[in-house]
Amino acid sequence: MKKNHYSRRSLLKGGAAAVAASAFPAPMIWAQDIKDVVLRQAGTGVSAYNEVAAKVKEDLGFTLEMTALDSDAVTQKVATQPDSYDIADIEYWICKKVWPTGNLQAMDTSKIANYDKIVGIFIDGKLAPDSVIAQGTAPHTVGFTDAVDGKAFAASPTGFMTLIPTIYNADTLGIRPDLIGRPIESWAELLNPEFKGKASILDISSIGIMDAAMVCEAMGEIKYGDKGNMTTDEIDKTMAIFTEAKKAGQFRSFWKSFDESVNLMASGEVVIQSMWSPAIAAVRSKGIACTYQPLKEGYRSWGGGLGLSAGLSGLALDAAYEYINWYLSGWVGGFLMRQGYYSAVPETSKAFMSEDEWGFWYEGKAAAGDILSPQGTVMEKAGATRDGGAFVDRMGKVACWNSVMDENQYMVRKWNEFIAA
Amino acid sequence: MQRILNSRHLTGWLLAAPLVVVLAIFLVLPVLMIVVVSFWQATEFSIVPAFDLGNYEFLFTSHVTLDVFWNTFRYALITWALTLGIGFTVSWFLAFHIRSQTTQVALALLCTVPFWTSNIIRMISWVPFLGRNGLANQAFLSMGLIDAPLDWLLFSDFAVILAFVHLNTVFMIIPILNSMMRIDRSLLEAARDAGASPFQIMTNVVIPLCKPGIMIGSIFVLTLVMGDFITVRFMSGSQSANVGRLISNDIGLLQYPSASATSVVLLLTVLLVVAGMLRLVDIRKEL
Numbered sequence: 001m002k003k004n005h006y007s008r009r010s011l012l013k014g015g016a017a018a019v020a021a022s023a024f025p026a027p028m029i030w031a032q033d034i035k036d037v038v039l040r041q042a043g044t045g046v047s048a049y050n051e052v053a054a055k056v057k058e059d060l061g062f063t064l065e066m067t068a069l070d071s072d073a074v075t076q077k078v079a080t081q082p083d084s085y086d087i088a089d090i091e092y093w094i095c096k097k098v099w100p101t102g103n104l105q106a107m108d109t110s111k112i113a114n115y116d117k118i119v120g121i122f123i124d125g126k127l128a129p130d131s132v133i134a135q136g137t138a139p140h141t142v143g144f145t146d147a148v149d150g151k152a153f154a155a156s157p158t159g160f161m162t163l164i165p166t167i168y169n170a171d172t173l174g175i176r177p178d179l180i181g182r183p184i185e186s187w188a189e190l191l192n193p194e195f196k197g198k199a200s201i202l203d204i205s206s207i208g209i210m211d212a213a214m215v216c217e218a219m220g221e222i223k224y225g226d227k228g229n230m231t232t233d234e235i236d237k238t239m240a241i242f243t244e245a246k247k248a249g250q251f252r253s254f255w256k257s258f259d260e261s262v263n264l265m266a267s268g269e270v271v272i273q274s275m276w277s278p279a280i281a282a283v284r285s286k287g288i289a290c291t292y293q294p295l296k297e298g299y300r301s302w303g304g305g306l307g308l309s310a311g312l313s314g315l316a317l318d319a320a321y322e323y324i325n326w327y328l329s330g331w332v333g334g335f336l337m338r339q340g341y342y343s344a345v346p347e348t349s350k351a352f353m354s355e356d357e358w359g360f361w362y363e364g365k366a367a368a369g370d371i372l373s374p375q376g377t378v379m380e381k382a383g384a385t386r387d388g389g390a391f392v393d394r395m396g397k398v399a400c401w402n403s404v405m406d407e408n409q410y411m412v413r414k415w416n417e418f419i420a421a
Numbered sequence: 422m423q424r425i426l427n428s429r430h431l432t433g434w435l436l437a438a439p440l441v442v443v444l445a446i447f448l449v450l451p452v453l454m455i456v457v458v459s460f461w462q463a464t465e466f467s468i469v470p471a472f473d474l475g476n477y478e479f480l481f482t483s484h485v486t487l488d489v490f491w492n493t494f495r496y497a498l499i500t501w502a503l504t505l506g507i508g509f510t511v512s513w514f515l516a517f518h519i520r521s522q523t524t525q526v527a528l529a530l531l532c533t534v535p536f537w538t539s540n541i542i543r544m545i546s547w548v549p550f551l552g553r554n555g556l557a558n559q560a561f562l563s564m565g566l567i568d569a570p571l572d573w574l575l576f577s578d579f580a581v582i583l584a585f586v587h588l589n590t591v592f593m594i595i596p597i598l599n600s601m602m603r604i605d606r607s608l609l610e611a612a613r614d615a616g617a618s619p620f621q622i623m624t625n626v627v628i629p630l631c632k633p634g635i636m637i638g639s640i641f642v643l644t645l646v647m648g649d650f651i652t653v654r655f656m657s658g659s660q661s662a663n664v665g666r667l668i669s670n671d672i673g674l675l676q677y678p679s680a681s682a683t684s685v686v687l688l689l690t691v692l693l694v695v696a697g698m699l700r701l702v703d704i705r706k707e708l
Contacts, residue, residue: 076675080467197572203659205674246660253576253658268554269575416670417485420492420662 037062037319042078043089044071046304046341047167051374052332060326062319071206078103078307087320088307093137093206093404095163095307099145099153104307106145106160111321114328117345119395122165122303123157127396136210136228136401139165139303149310163305164324165344167336170299170394173211174265174275178289187211187297188218190272191245200264200273201242203254205415206408210300210400211274212238218297228403232410239414243421254419258282265290277340280387281379292387298399299388305344337361338374342391364390452688459681468677476682486667490690493663496578496653497646500585504642505635507586508593512634513627515594516601517609529598532591544584544652551575551583576658584656585646592645593638600634601627636702640695647691 041048045068056064067085069077075097078088082103090098098104109115120126125133125140133140144154145162153162175184180195190199190211202208213227216238224234245251252270255261262282264270275292283290306327308320326332333343334352338361343349350358359365364386371380388394405411459476462469480486511532519525535543550556551574558570573579604627612622628635650665664687671680 070673072673072675200658251658251660252572254660256654256659263548267549267552269552412674416667417483419659419670420485420489420667 033315034319034322035061037316038065039063039086039316039319039323040065040067040084041087041089041306042067042069042074042085044069044074044091044094044304047089047332047336049335051335055331056323056326059331060319060322062323064323082309082311086309086312086316087323088309089166089304090163090307091302091304091402092139092142092163093302093402095305096137096142096153097404099142099162100151102149102151103310104162105310105312106148106150106162107164107308107321107324108148109157109159109161111325112161112164112328113325114345114348117347118165118328119344119346121168121395122305122344127392131396134298134301134398134400135224135226135403137403138401139163139168139305163307164328165303165305166327166332167305167341168301168303168344168395169277169341170301170388170398171274171276172295172299172388173272173293174261174280174283175291175293176265176268176271176289177291179268179271184272184293185296186218187214187295188220190215190274191219191241191250193248193250195250195272197249197252198269198271199250200253200255200261200270201251202261202274203256203419205412206404207300207402208274209235209238209411209415210402212242214297214300214399216241218295227400229405230407230411232407235407235411235414239418243418246418246421281340281373285377285379294388294394294397298397299394300400300402301395301398302402335374338372342395346391360384360386362391364388364393455681455684458678459685461678461681463676463678473678476679477686479679480682480686489662489664489667492661493647493665496581496585496663497643499582500589500646501639501642503582503586504590504593505639507590508597508638509631509635511590511594512598512601512631513623515598516604529595532594535587536591540588541651541655543588544655547580547584547587547656548575551580576656576660578657578661580656581653581661584652585649588652589642589645592641593635596634596637596641597631598634600631604630632702633704636698636704640698643694643698644691647687647694 039062041064043066048066048068050066053064053066056062066089071091071094074088074090075094077084078090078094079098079101088098088104095104120128120131122139122143125131125138141155142153143162143165144156144158145152145160146154146158147160150160154160173184173187173190179198189195190201201211209230210227213222213224213230213234216222217224217227219241221241222234222237224230230238253260253264255264255273258276258279261273261275261279264273265275265279265283266286266288277292280290280292306324308317312320328343328345328348330343330345330348330350330352333345333349334357337343337346337349337353338357340361342362346362350362353361356368357371360367360371360380366385367380367382369382370378371384373379458468460472460474462471462473462475515525515528519528548555552558553570553572553575555575557574558567561567562570608626608630609622612626617625647663648665650663650669653661653663653666654669664683668680668683668687671677671683
């Protein structure tokens, strides 16, 4: 149920008032009304922090209600219930799936103050002029459309963005350096018999299959056309290699939730596995050595952004733009970067981070003092450097983006067979 | 009018009505809904009402289904055999070796103590115990029984069955104990006087008289194990599958029609198993 007392009709009226207000400038009316706006944001939870909602209330005056769901549920909500949310906080591959339903409206980049400062990954796909664009659903390929109500993705920047990028990172394998005792350099090590019974992979088909593909390609077993959009034949081959490894007892366990991955690693049941950045931090905070190991084949990367419901208009739409501009203005960026994620407009975040924090998280420098999480717990001791180093080193080595395949349903079926095998 | 109100039939119907209504709304209707949805079609975002046998066709032609149903039966049978053995022994001890009724009641209650916490917690607590660096392995190592930690203790079929037996044995103990307590002790004395050995007394007197308890306990254990998914997921480290996990995976991927079809097949299978067991013993007559 909608909790705001603004019905659609009164919002429309408010919108009309806002239009009138902009025609006959009387900004005071608008400023008072916006306090009553409630924006409902549905998302995957990576960036759903209560601190953000509290700061919105403080800085902008209106209320942000956040709902965190798993990616399948968010996809379904965005695709089928456009009235149930105002802002969709989704990943780019989800955007590829749901944009054609017409439930989201594009954003006019001329209204985004920091548009020019957004990193190249989300504009033309290139971090540096000589960057090679990675496989999978690269954000810029689904980042633009040709009009507010455009249905197709545009090949180059058009002035209408589907999602405003907010958060992204580069994922790799986590290892226990103390239990392995030698350098790990390749994704292929996940299936190295040396780690028999001590490896793990995540049991979330859409991401697990990509990690599996990184491994198979690194082993030299399969050459993929596009790891983010495999053919049925490539899916079969990948799953055959992993099923064989599973039957040979390579895997200790699979994990589905964040906590499971932390426990497996911290208890020493597993010494090498797919992992997410905050999980590494959680293991380390227990005083256990754990490395987010950069690998020579590169990272599997993901990115998320905010999209606007097609139903948003008038005052609520103005509030949404206000919110997005605020999102890119630095405070949230700094907050997310202190968790190990990246902000789409790093330079604005710099003002909200200490020089040491900026050096550690963004530039890959050794920490001068202890590095604290936004909640105040010690994440890294003085002298530590970030695994993988600086922003350009990590995001510059993306091999593949999280994606949705044309053969998605076939892949899910095969993945289930792998789990049951 | 007065005659109608006094009619035994009406009173009977009225007395049964509340239960009928509750069962109709909360059991029959949802099951019917599941059956209906199992014929629907699913796309990635939505489920579409239809009459489509595709869900069943996939279920009956996939080799995974066979493997997974076989796995489910295997877990159920092994767990059943073990819980029956342990349950019968414990009940025997409580019924025939403990003289004082107070002690009997106290010990029976002791069996239910683990139920004071949720079954998920009881299950998860095995994980640190059985792990590679867990208590069990450390104890074995320090006793010199083994040289290297045993990996098969956790995330294996052994762990799954251990957890199932731990979680479900009490469902066997209570009904069997109940049956044993009703056995007239003079029957045992008569058997002894007639020259029966203790083993013969057990097989010829106690077991036949305990049949209803054994059957009720078996139904509990089999249905609980066959319907489970969370124990298998956690104790096997997601590496083994039973039918319940197949259903929960489908639900996670929003494939409700396919999940419904699998549920219907599982429901029918369990009903067949229970019907078969009820043919062996007429529980109502024996009670």
